[in-house]
Amino acid sequence: MLKLFSVDIQSFAVAGSVVIFCMAIEMILDVEIFKNNGPIKEATLVPIVFPLIAGAGSFTTLLSLRAEYLPVNILIGLGLNMLFVFVVLCATEKMEQLISKSMIYLLRKFFGIILLAISVRLFTSNLHALLAGMETGM
Numbered sequence: 001m002l003k004l005f006s007v008d009i010q011s012f013a014v015a016g017s018v019v020i021f022c023m024a025i026e027m028i029l030d031v032e033i034f035k036n037n038g039p040i041k042e043a044t045l046v047p048i049v050f051p052l053i054a055g056a057g058s059f060t061t062l063l064s065l066r067a068e069y070l071p072v073n074i075l076i077g078l079g080l081n082m083l084f085v086f087v088v089l090c091a092t093e094k095m096e097q098l099i100s101k102s103m104i105y106l107l108r109k110f111f112g113i114i115l116l117a118i119s120v121r122l123f124t125s126n127l128h129a130l131l132a133g134m135e136t137g138m
Helices: 009-029 056-066 071-090 092-098 101-137
Strands: none
Touching: 009 056, 009 101, 056 071, 056 101, 071 092
């Protein structure tokens, strides 16, 4: 589908890494970069632990990873992630009772830093591939 728009996978991965970077900055600095469509009632564990499960983030991440890994490896990782997410979502209510709001806040910061590191890695490796492709194309 990307070929329809004349976009290669490395370009998409670089763009996706910028989106993931912005999501991480939101988590770390408590700023709003993306429009929030719904009211926030209270702190919850689900979007903190799984920032890329739903929405554009998951699609962007899968396509970004496709630039670096074999499809079979991505499918195995996706299957394991789905199993892990299912188990945690089933136990979310109990986990939220055990973890204080301040701990949830700290977890949000921690996973924001991990997300930031992932975005930087995707950006640098795919930008390097793009630049190498431009040099050979000249």
